[in-house]
Amino acid sequence: MKIAFTINGRAQSVEIEDGNTPLLWVIRDQLNLKGTKFGCGKAACGACTILVDGEAVRCCSYAAKLAEGKQITTIEGLGTRAQPHPVQQAWIEEVVPQCGYCQPGFIMATAALLEKNPAPTDEDIDNNIVNVCRCGTYYRMRKAIHRAAALQAQQVAVNPKNQ
Amino acid sequence: MAQDKPRKKVSRRKFLVRAGLGTVGVMAIGTYVFRNPIRREVLEMAETLVPPYSGSGTSANLWFEVLEDNRVRLHSPKVEMGQGAFTGLAQIAADELDVAPGQIEVVAAATDSGVVDAMSTGGSLSIASLWQPLREMAATMREMLKNEAAKQLGADAGSLSTREGIVFSGEGSLTYAEIAAAATEWELPEVPELRAAAQYQYVGKPVQRVDLAPKVFGSPIFGLDAELPGMLHASIIRPEAVGAQLKSLDSKAAADMPGVVKIVELENAVGVVAESYPQALAACRKVKVEWDVPKRWAEEDIRSLLQVGKGDKMVTQKAGKAVSEEDGAVVSLSFTSPIGAHAQLEPNGALAHVEEGKATVVLSTQVVGITRNQVAEALGMKPEQVNVVPTYLGGGFGRRLNTAHAIEAALLSRAVGKPVKYMFTRQEEFQHDTFRPPTHHIVKARLGEDGLLDALEHHYASGDVAIGSLIMPSALHQVLGTDIGAMRGGNIMYDNIPNRRAVQWHTSLPFATSWWRSLGLLANTFAIESMVDEMAMRSGQHPADFRLAHISEEGAGARIKAVIREAVEKAGYSDEVQNGRAMGLAASIDTNSPCAHVVEVSVEAGEIKVHKVTCVLDCGLAVNPDQVRAQCEGSILMGMSAAMHEKMTLHKGELQPTIYGPYQMALMRHAPKEINVYLLQGAEVPLPVGEPPLGPIAAAIGNAVRRLTGQRLTDLPLRMG
Numbered sequence: 001m002k003i004a005f006t007i008n009g010r011a012q013s014v015e016i017e018d019g020n021t022p023l024l025w026v027i028r029d030q031l032n033l034k035g036t037k038f039g040c041g042k043a044a045c046g047a048c049t050i051l052v053d054g055e056a057v058r059c060c061s062y063a064a065k066l067a068e069g070k071q072i073t074t075i076e077g078l079g080t081r082a083q084p085h086p087v088q089q090a091w092i093e094e095v096v097p098q099c100g101y102c103q104p105g106f107i108m109a110t111a112a113l114l115e116k117n118p119a120p121t122d123e124d125i126d127n128n129i130v131n132v133c134r135c136g137t138y139y140r141m142r143k144a145i146h147r148a149a150a151l152q153a154q155q156v157a158v159n160p161k162n163q
Numbered sequence: 164m165a166q167d168k169p170r171k172k173v174s175r176r177k178f179l180v181r182a183g184l185g186t187v188g189v190m191a192i193g194t195y196v197f198r199n200p201i202r203r204e205v206l207e208m209a210e211t212l213v214p215p216y217s218g219s220g221t222s223a224n225l226w227f228e229v230l231e232d233n234r235v236r237l238h239s240p241k242v243e244m245g246q247g248a249f250t251g252l253a254q255i256a257a258d259e260l261d262v263a264p265g266q267i268e269v270v271a272a273a274t275d276s277g278v279v280d281a282m283s284t285g286g287s288l289s290i291a292s293l294w295q296p297l298r299e300m301a302a303t304m305r306e307m308l309k310n311e312a313a314k315q316l317g318a319d320a321g322s323l324s325t326r327e328g329i330v331f332s333g334e335g336s337l338t339y340a341e342i343a344a345a346a347t348e349w350e351l352p353e354v355p356e357l358r359a360a361a362q363y364q365y366v367g368k369p370v371q372r373v374d375l376a377p378k379v380f381g382s383p384i385f386g387l388d389a390e391l392p393g394m395l396h397a398s399i400i401r402p403e404a405v406g407a408q409l410k411s412l413d414s415k416a417a418a419d420m421p422g423v424v425k426i427v428e429l430e431n432a433v434g435v436v437a438e439s440y441p442q443a444l445a446a447c448r449k450v451k452v453e454w455d456v457p458k459r460w461a462e463e464d465i466r467s468l469l470q471v472g473k474g475d476k477m478v479t480q481k482a483g484k485a486v487s488e489e490d491g492a493v494v495s496l497s498f499t500s501p502i503g504a505h506a507q508l509e510p511n512g513a514l515a516h517v518e519e520g521k522a523t524v525v526l527s528t529q530v531v532g533i534t535r536n537q538v539a540e541a542l543g544m545k546p547e548q549v550n551v552v553p554t555y556l557g558g559g560f561g562r563r564l565n566t567a568h569a570i571e572a573a574l575l576s577r578a579v580g581k582p583v584k585y586m587f588t589r590q591e592e593f594q595h596d597t598f599r600p601p602t603h604h605i606v607k608a609r610l611g612e613d614g615l616l617d618a619l620e621h622h623y624a625s626g627d628v629a630i631g632s633l634i635m636p637s638a639l640h641q642v643l644g645t646d647i648g649a650m651r652g653g654n655i656m657y658d659n660i661p662n663r664r665a666v667q668w669h670t671s672l673p674f675a676t677s678w679w680r681s682l683g684l685l686a687n688t689f690a691i692e693s694m695v696d697e698m699a700m701r702s703g704q705h706p707a708d709f710r711l712a713h714i715s716e717e718g719a720g721a722r723i724k725a726v727i728r729e730a731v732e733k734a735g736y737s738d739e740v741q742n743g744r745a746m747g748l749a750a751s752i753d754t755n756s757p758c759a760h761v762v763e764v765s766v767e768a769g770e771i772k773v774h775k776v777t778c779v780l781d782c783g784l785a786v787n788p789d790q791v792r793a794q795c796e797g798s799i800l801m802g803m804s805a806a807m808h809e810k811m812t813l814h815k816g817e818l819q820p821t822i823y824g825p826y827q828m829a830l831m832r833h834a835p836k837e838i839n840v841y842l843l844q845g846a847e848v849p850l851p852v853g854e855p856p857l858g859p860i861a862a863a864i865g866n867a868v869r870r871l872t873g874q875r876l877t878d879l880p881l882r883m884g
Contacts, residue, residue: 017421017422018421018441021441022441025439025440025441029396029439029440032390033381034381034382034383034385034388035380035381035382035383036381037385037387037508037509037557038387038510038586039508039509039510039589039823040589040822040823041588041589042589042822044589044822044823044824045508045589045823047508074381075380075381076380076381079380080380081376081380084379084380088379088380091375091379092371092375092376092379095371095372095375095789095790095793096379097245097372097374097375097378097379098245098246098247098793098797099244099245099507099508099509099555099556099557099558099559100245100374100377100378100384100385100555100557101385101507101508101509101557101558102508102557103378103379104381107379122836125831126831126832127832129831130830130831130832131830131831132506132508132823132828132830133508134505134506134507134508134558134560134801134828135245135558135797135800135801136796136797136798136799136800136801136803136804136829136834137793137796137797137800138800138829138830138831138833138834139796139800139834139835139838140793140796141831142831142834142836
């Protein structure tokens, strides 16, 4: 079957044999966007978190056919090195990553959280950022999430259209 | 062990220029390292606990390339698995090479570069072991560039200076790339004198990690991101029960599944190769496999096998007299720790391409050279016919000190004649991990009339850590007769206690156990430091004063005492329960890096919560203080996770659980809101940092819980009774 969606701002159409194929493999292997990671295949770790219509989705357990007509954002489409997303900027400033494998998932989950809740409390972070990081970068991530919220607020203040 | 011999100088290397790299304007510099690697490893490890970089003997070792754009590429024999080694190595090289760290591109050396570390990336030794040889090589290269520039500029080499990749003279300047491009032959100088600490520009500074951008913007840098044209995908079916043997295989139904290319019987496993990974997974579900399960192991079986008093006994420390069983003054406590999984986020796997007379394997591994040799042997090739290309690792933690699955990927590739990428499923990861072995400890202590300990004994039972592992020279086991991995942290650092014993009981278990970050340190320190704190309470003494009284100024004693003093001072340690929180202290020394933690803990609705951790580590020279702190924070979190949440069990022969969630781990909500790390630099050289801070964390939490609730918790993971 053919499915069509928008990914990182580009219209995309892919041919898949089985509509129930996890979207993760379409993204990684058919579209060759390797920033979205395979961690567990059962939506238990969050390494594969992407945005589907602005919502955080663990795409290892999201049937590709459900992507039809959706707006998808992966880590590659969130920001660029020249124009990083506030979450990426904050991640760099706090020097968060160690091994780095889980980081795209955390960054996407944080981006989704800040969309809904531009100034999350520690409790909001605890309740919403539930991915797994084995290197134990949680302490810096929490600082980075607060920093990202502040950076985003500055951007909105400078250019209210961004809201 | 000989302590008095000075460390042998790593020297007698020659530099050479390698041509034919296929890139215009590249100067390649490498070395020959002449020595007997194995013998040297054993000796140096015994003497210093810091194994040297060990080259592959007589082949050319490519370390540096000067690139056309005047950047320098460093082929690192150590891989980057999160520990920040690439950043530290860039800083170290930059200071001798006179380039900015940003001008250095660090890559993990593929085996065809000749930089084959015969050991591993592990033991927290990447920076500590390369500190000397990397500076020597960088300094030598700088002098070679200057000498060559002197010829090209017609100037006296002594009058030249170097800065940011440029050689300056009164007459003009040349970039390193210009010098390299024009050079036809190189003079090989003696290794020059290395720079003094006061001259470091980059070492000692919190230089930003060199791998931040690829990790924040999602670049394809990991083993599982690798691709080759025409690549197929594979999954492997393995036994779910411990000790199960393949009895029968029926792959007919699976072979008809869409995309399936080939189903291959491997050693006690079945490989399914398909056009896509989902197809390989789907086909695996259709393969009918029967297993012989000689015994359905249960948790109790393991506990009865693994006990103090059972297995191979080895006294690892002995001073004074052993305490008597009948001595009523002796306090004895028993401690346990469970089977632990690595649970690194990037599953294992390998991309292999076997062709006529050669093979390439791309993977996340901590044992690059060993993996090459294993694959070569399995394919009947010579090691030099196999190129192992290590990538960035999505976590190591000791799991990737055994990457024999590279063999399976290679066999599958050979079977289909195409590149094959094999990936573990998460269930496979949890069932076929090389686990942290469970442990059992009995600690005995006796107070003298002065209120201080006059006897302390640590009896500890463990499964394999170092024994059975490929990376330890087997000669070392014969020499020492003990599992030196299980031994980490097992001996007692309180040298003022007149009667001390540490006794190891070793038993090999029916499933694979091996290296897990910090090895025996976490559980051993939990047992010893829980007991020491308990005795301080019973003696009515301040836990820091009590500890300090038992440590002499000999050896590392002064440094251990310094971290304890600093930790209680910075934390404002108090014995009093305040606002429902209590503090706990614990300390350890691992690989010559002493560490003390003070934690602040509450117990709410039966759940232990860690609010604040004050960590003091003596790491010697901190090449990158920010990344040393990051290692401390990470060790604290990983240690907390193991101490408070994680546990594998054996149920009807199967290791469970097999997925995150049921395998409970520390998440964001468990992370302390405050972690304050203080670094002492009690040595002029960098010491290991990646594991020592794991040591005291479990005991510190247990000690705080004891002071808060009166309960002495003796089993990991820590749960309120």
